[in-house]
Amino acid sequence: MTDSTSPDRRTVLKAAGVGGALSVAGCLDSTVEDQPEPEEAANNQTDDGPGEAKAVDTDRIAADPTDLPDPVDWNEPRHHEVEMKTTEETAEIEPGVTFDYMTFDGRIPGPMVRVRQGDTVNVTLTNEESNSMPHNIDFHAVYGPGGGAGASTVNPGETASFEFKAMYPGVHVYHCAVPNLDHHISAGMFGAILVEPKEGLPEVDRELYFGQHELYTDAEAGEKGHHNFDFGAMKSEDPTYVCLNGEAYAITGDGYGPVDVEKGERVRIFHANGGPNLISSWHGIGNVWETFYRDGAIASEPDHYVETAPVVPGSVAIAEIDTPVPGPIKLVDHALSRVARKGMLGIINVEGEAEPEIFDPEPA
Known part of the structure; x- marks a missing residue:
């Protein structure tokens, strides 16, 4: 079902500057792959380094990990209207470093969509x-x-709709899929849709939602100024930053602060890997994935007590953790140079009284 204001196919292809391969989303032939977007020639790496930082369009591009829909509480199929806007806006990767992002609804990752198996969704x-x-x-x-x-x-200024039935349970990525889709995803255009099974998910005390992706720029990480997108670095799969929620160290004390939880809470974490290229070796320092659904396959039996698990690009993992002692749980990609040098770190801070029988930092 398409809105009457949406463009016809020929108009879109002309605007994109490509041939008929657009209809095969994600399956790019050499004609499409070699076709630059309007900004590509200007944004390839140069020896001059970054220019001056740009004025930002928003003070924050990182999504709040606590901002996700409530669990499904209905037992019969429903119809959902899901509306999203695409944005192109400048924001900081870290203080003093600006970048031109692309998003769904102005945040990275894009908003989580949550429905029940059998529901109908109009997008x-x-x-x-x-x-x-x-x-x-x-x-x-x-x-x-x-x-x-x-x-x-x-095209810019236009709207389109389609409708689908959510037929199989699981949590799945969504992303932009125009030609040069790797650029669009890298710049922030990805999110997650959770299709809960008909019986729902087990109850937990708290849920969190994160998104990992890579930024490929024409400068070194931390180098002040405006970083342009670097297609050569992307083809080489050599990112400048590996981000959690769009920015370097966004969900830490150096960013917007860690996520606070109470000792004893059971926490469910959704971890979407937009990529576009790198596998995440997802690990929680100071904890384990007590219950872990690989690739978000909630119809399958989960694994238990997993220390580090791969989350491939284009998938969403689910982990449930217990929090028996206070202190920080550091969410990392255990390809640790991405943590130490490229920005891939988030923190859950567990608050409460010490439990020396479980962990004693100063034993007598």
Whole structure:
């Protein structure tokens, strides 16, 4: 189902500057891969380093990990209207370092969509008029061509809709899937859709939602100024930053602060890996994944007491943890140079009284 204001296919292809391969979302032939976006020639790496930092359009691009929908509490199929806007905006990767991001609804990762198996979902995507490129959305939870990408491809200032039935349970990535989709995803255009099983998920005390991805720029991590996107670095899979929620060290004391939880709470964490290229060796320092659903496969039996687990690009893992002692739990990619040098760290801070029988930092 398409909004009457959406462009026809020929208009979109002309704007994107590509041939018919657009309809096969994510399956790019050499014609598409070699076709630059309008900004690519200007944004390739130079020897001059970054220019002056740009004025920012927003003070924060990182999504709040606590901002996600409540668990499913209905027992019959429902119809959902999901509306999203695509944005192109400048924000800081870290203080003094600006970058031109692309997002769903102005945050990274994009908003979590939460439905029940058997529900019907109508998706409406609006490409803001101030944007410079076509965008669309590919839901990995969709049975249908391109996950809805072809039906939702829109030029700046236009809107399109499609509808699907959520037929299989699990948590799945969604992302932009126009040509040069790796650029769009890297710059922030990904999120997660959770399709709960008909019986729902086990109850927990708290849920959190994070997204990991890589930024490829024409400067070194921490180098002040405006970082342009570097297509050469992306092709080489050599990122400047590996981010959690769009920024370097965003969910730490050096960013917007850690997430606080109470000792004894059971916490469910959704970890979406937008990529576009790197496998995450997802690990919680000071804890283990007590219950772990690989690739978000909640219809399968989970693993237990997992120390470190791969989360491949284009997937979402679910971990449930217990919090028996106070102190920080550091969420990292155990490819540790990404933590120490590229920004990939978030912190959950467990508050409460000490439990020396479990952990005693100063034994007598």
